[in-house]
Amino acid sequence: GAVVSQHPSRVICKSGTSVKIECRSLDFQATTMFWYRQFPKKSLMLMATSNEGSKATYEQGVEKDKFLINHASLTLSTLTVTSAHPEDSSFYICSARRPGTGNGADEQFFGPGTRLTVL
């Protein structure tokens, strides 16, 4: 299957600082990437859809000024958590959509996740 990487895998930061998380599709070009947040023992909640060359589309309730997304190339999307607070501590997962056969039969490949802890 396709490979998606995330960096860093784990980050601890002080309250008020900003943290950048990278998501890369290693063996395919992804015009669309997604950012999810996973709370302990809960499902993945879609935060935003990142489209190469255009602004991200945020889900309802997600602050776009707090979670900055940049999809600078067909293989890289970044999520920056600005002015992080302890409540932002979570597991952040990205995925990249690999286009299918044109009938909508595409699927997403997930990165390993980034554990953010804000002190």
Place this chain on the structure above:
Amino acid sequence: AQSVSQHNHHVILSEAASLELGCNYSYGGTVNLFWYVQYPGQHLQLLLKYFSGDPLVKGIKGFEAEFIKSKFSFNLRKPSVQWSDTAEYFCAVTTFSGGYNKLIFGAGTRLAVHP
């Protein structure tokens, strides 16, 4: 709004027992359906998917799922589980709207298999 329901939050089985995890979705249009697995400490992996055609889908590691359109269901099954199947299982649906697809996940089912 579209949603995905997984009926069992926590399932405990002995090895060799049969498994069925329920998944129902609410959306009247065309959907693609997925089951993902997350082993402890690992990232999400695709178990199987349904796009069209035969509603009985076979995936990796002996898993299968059946799409029943009239019931809006996509239950996951395995005839005989192993200890290594201990993981969290997520049902997901993509819907075509707003110009792109997005995955909507169920709450997940945590499966523990005892030797």
